[in-house]
Amino acid sequence: MPAFKAAAADNAQSVSGSTWTFTEGREGALEGPGWAVYLPLTQHTIGTDCGVGTTAFAAALAGWQKKNGLKPVGRMTPATASDLTQVWHAQRRHAQKARTEACRHAEEGRLVEVAKGDVWGKPEKLLPGAYRAYRAMIEAAKREAPAIFAGNVNLKIVSAWRTQERDAETCKTRKCSKVSMAPSCSAHWSGTAMDLNVGFIEGHSPADMDWGNRLFMVQQPAYRWLLENAGRFGFANYFAEPWHWEWNGD
Numbered sequence: 001m002p003a004f005k006a007a008a009a010d011n012a013q014s015v016s017g018s019t020w021t022f023t024e025g026r027e028g029a030l031e032g033p034g035w036a037v038y039l040p041l042t043q044h045t046i047g048t049d050c051g052v053g054t055t056a057f058a059a060a061l062a063g064w065q066k067k068n069g070l071k072p073v074g075r076m077t078p079a080t081a082s083d084l085t086q087v088w089h090a091q092r093r094h095a096q097k098a099r100t101e102a103c104r105h106a107e108e109g110r111l112v113e114v115a116k117g118d119v120w121g122k123p124e125k126l127l128p129g130a131y132r133a134y135r136a137m138i139e140a141a142k143r144e145a146p147a148i149f150a151g152n153v154n155l156k157i158v159s160a161w162r163t164q165e166r167d168a169e170t171c172k173t174r175k176c177s178k179v180s181m182a183p184s185c186s187a188h189w190s191g192t193a194m195d196l197n198v199g200f201i202e203g204h205s206p207a208d209m210d211w212g213n214r215l216f217m218v219q220q221p222a223y224r225w226l227l228e229n230a231g232r233f234g235f236a237n238y239f240a241e242p243w244h245w246e247w248n249g250d
């Protein structure tokens with residue numbers, strides 16, 4: 001039997017199969033019907049474009065498992081899911097700092113207004129460095145992947161700086177996801193995070209935790225381009241939210 005054939009079959013099943021939990025430190029656990037929402041990020045991390053049910057994907061996963069001190073079985077396992085989320089989490093400088101330092105809240109006077117052409121809806125504010133990095137990234141995306149800007153899939157800013165008070169208020173008046181709306185310390189409060197419109201299903205919104213909506217998002221060219229390129233401009237993704245990108249430069 002070719003190497004990793006059984007692992008490939010197992011991955012093809014578990015990716016959209018039984019309940020799967022991706023944990024993320026103290027921010028809690030995320031359960032879903034499989035791990036398809038995290039597949040593009042997983043492919044990016046383990047360094048393969050190959051489909052989830054292929055032996056090449058299983059081999060790449062085994063290589064990553066070996067490098068990270070896990071048994072190189074080539075199958076997605078709870079330990080692998082846990083280690084992957086830790087790696088993704090570690091790329092977010094703000095979240096790392098918040099573990100040991102006081103939570104950062106931006107002074108409103110230090111923030112700049114985002115230009116009308118860059119917001120998806122209401123006016124938004126960001127730290128100047130974060131906004132400059134966003135502008136540079138958008139100009140690059142326009143040059144390198146113009147198709148992203150067709151229709152409403154345009155990487156415009158849906159939400160940027162928010163205050164802790166405002167997020168708490170939102171949670172009181174509306175059902176809020178425990179991980180996205182009520183974190184112990186949000187990068188949005190520091191003026192370095194932005195939620196970008198990467199595309200969404202009709203009837204949903206650009207920042208909507210619905211599983212099907214997120215599955216749609218991670219398959220969009222805008223998200224795929226960000227995965228490959230946002231790091232060049234100092235941005236890291238919060239893995240559970242395809243729209244949420246944090247600037248690591250401050």
Ligand SMILES: [Zn+2]
Nearest residue numbers: 193194195244
């Ligand atoms: Zn966000």
